[in-house]
Amino acid sequence: MRVATRYLGKPLKRKEDPRLIQGLAHYVDDIVLPGLLHVAFHRSPYAHARIRSVDVSKARAAPGVVQVLTGADVRGSIGDVPCAAQIPDMKAASRPVLAHGRVRFVGEGVALVVATDRYAARDAIDLIEVDYEPLTPVVDPEKAIEKGSAVLYDGHKDNVAYRWEVEGGDVKAAFKNADKVIKQRMVNQRLIPAAMETRGVVAEYKPGERQLTIWSSTQIPHLLRTHVAAMLDVPEHSVRVITPEVGGGFGSKLNVYAEEALAGYLAMRLGKPVKWIETRRENCQATTHGRDQIDDVEVAFKRDGTILGLRVRVIADLGAYYQLLTPLIPTLTGLMASGCYKIPAIRVEIVGVLTTKMSTDYYRGAGRPEAAYLIERAMDLVAAELKKDPAEVRLKNFPKLADFPYATPTGVIYDSANYPRSLDLALKLSGYKKLRQEQAKARKQGRCVGIGLSTYVEICAMGPSRAIPTGGWESATVRIEPSGMVNVMTGASPHGQGQETTFAQLGAEVFGLEPGDINVIHGDTAIVPYGIGTFGSRGTAVGGTAVYKSLMKLREKLAVLAGFLMDVDAKKLVFDGMKIFSKSQPKKSLPFGEVVAAYTARRLPPNMEPGLDATTFFEPANFTFPFGAHVCVVEIDMETGDVKLLKYVAVDDCGNVLNPLLVDGQVHGGIVQSFGQAMLEEAVYDEQGQLITGELMDYAIPRATDMPWMETDRTVTPSPVNPMGVKGVGESGTIGATPALANAVADALSPYGVRHVDMPFKRERIWKLMQNSSWRAK
């Protein structure tokens, strides 16, 4: 399918924007219903404790309070928080919606208050008295799996949740035959996704119709519906989930949370609508965290820079309980460990560990930033060891074009790529040779300048259902109204990605209309056919393909109908300029609005049903693999440890581009969140398991002043996985940028004998390193 035609490939501004820029959109806290009650939670202040007793009598008597519930009250009435991921032999770690008997992380919900207004609910929380018997917190994941550690679950002998491994090629031989082996321990720190809108849910129950409606700030409306119905033990058709505007998700809202089921339960029990809006503190404590791996990396290589083998042992800190995909995330690191290199032998061993912290789960990149980070750092360590240029070592190890589709030893098949081309473009754009010369000059002046590269590949457009616990297909119904207006109902659930615009561009292109004629609907389970949702950069690659196929099904039907009405061969018809006409006989032309003939049905072709409605469930045969190359320059102030980002160049390949403006936005956003991980962010639990970084005052996310101008460009290597050739781009920036920044900092410090620095590169950390390095010794 050609791109860059009338609307595709064009930087159209978004259809979503008018309501957002005028404050007329509705996020979940903007939903108001008559008689709405407000919910607040008492959450555990202990990381690990037994609950001896809960006294809610004072809270029950407080002004405005309608109901107070504890774990004992709902036990048996609401199912546990679901986990869809299954790893062989994984231990149970399921979370009750309200803690009963034991709490296992700071922030775990223990009791809730329902009151007439949010201030009264918050007041009453302070009146709940819980008698906790503190237990030993389990905070260090390496210590957690040692003998003698406190164990989170009575039924378990230790805190190992699961062991998983993937191996391909002869790893033993690779390490035996290597000229050199490098070992490096790397920490990929725990992050808080920190969407600007915290979570929230509104629930309303209509007993006559037996209809429970849940509005939730979620990325997965249909999956949420299925799971909440199961948790509340009500028929699935009696639950409707509506996704209002969602203020960011980044994977943290790709989940089924206790509060969502509790809100539904309360609405049904109280006969009044209820609302719960998460505070930022709750968001830091009790919304899923990202990353948190300790990777012991060993790479075996030849003196000429050829990588022979890779061995990684991963300690993945999962937190205390499984949320929807918790155990699965680290396995994605295993699958993508080879990066964009032809490494013949790879072994990745993962130990999933339970600790007294909030669950980790999907956060932008989910397992792949960890993989890109470890392999890209490894490549730079190899280059440093051999005193070769990092770009040269990478070029040496890329697979050849003829190798594609390329099967990695970890069992993944990369769809299409041209790594040398994107690296070359990034080096050219950044003026790499000149940068190295300037660096040499700066070093002579005693300045600490570093240049960092990353060439990354990632796995997205989730994905073949056999590999995705939730199913990985996507749905789309296209329905043309009698008026000629086109409705696209997509199972994707965008929350900023812009599919209301992109899918309108698709519809306009296929039917020869304008994007304003295409109405894209998503997020309401009563309107949209079952969908999997938006995450894993799948909105356009999977969701858009389902839309495209439905559009084409309808176009075929319209062509047959129009051909029949005009007595022209359907195959010769063109859809353009709001008309359907014959290329060879332009006088044979119908305005698009004549499609109403399918509804009036006076003259239809033989065997054609009336109506204009087409549904597709698209099951992708493979993931897609966007890739790219980033180059950046940092300068470190030796006296203060301050790392300043001077230059950032990114070349990203997401296959065919439907809207370059939106793609740029995704790349920028991903790069800056990566910057956050590299420079600023870490979710810190102290030895008592207290979350120190519990507000945005302590958990620093990037500001406008942190970034220089990002220079971005792209190469286009279409994907063979879907007819539009798109790969997806939502997570690419987050995967490609962190390694580039880390490599730049390591490069800056390498003259002082520093080989590796763990993130985030806070001033304190760099300063300490410098004090202990040869720089101070001078």
Place this chain on the structure above:
Amino acid sequence: MKKGPTNFFGPFLFADHSRQSRTRGARDSYLMHIVNIFPCFQAACISSAKQNSRKPARNIHEGLLNFFSDRSKFPSPHRLIQVVLFADPGGFMSAEIQLRVNGESYETQVEPRLLLVHYLRDVLGLTGTHIGCETSICGACTVLLDGKAIKSCTLLAVQVSGSEVTTIEGVSSMGPTSGNGLHPVQEGFWEKHGLQCGFCTPGMILASVDLLRTNPNPSQTEIRRALSGNLCQCTGYQHIVQAVEYAAKKMKSRKR
């Protein structure tokens, strides 16, 4: 800054947080935590009433209202004051406030502890202003108070009685607009893809409007600095900077 408050309230307990909670236009901003100040406070109420030729407060509630609504006592509108209410632990007292919001006048009875952002969202139903944190870091709650950007999560509704507030719903009427009825800043955000999920956007737009009021031709560095009190997780800020540049250009060309 007038010396008034420091006489009554003792040393400030927290360091200057202006870097973390900067909005363009706030001159001084500090976080004050006042505990156990009842005697001083009452004295302050009476004294301030005298200074302003108002009748002295009959009780702590009126005193509170008098004190907070006396804007001269608060050179910076950006101040959080947490007051321990000795007289009424249940907190069920109410005060009457008068506000103009987006050109409309309102007279409402509110609890003194009601945040301005909750007043706008829950009482007036203007839900375009958002709440993204509780520590005045994120800026999603930014509105204009008497034309200047402030964070409405860090003000009590009673503090701003007598003032004029502009929220995102009222921005387009601040003009100058083109045929589409949008303020040039709104238009810039649309044209340049300066938003994705849209949650930070109202605050971002109002902070930008305030910037262009005082600096009609800002550099990229100045734009970034002015918006450093508004967090965005989606855009990476680059398109936002371009949006503000677009608006600055548009507003300059309109003036001719």
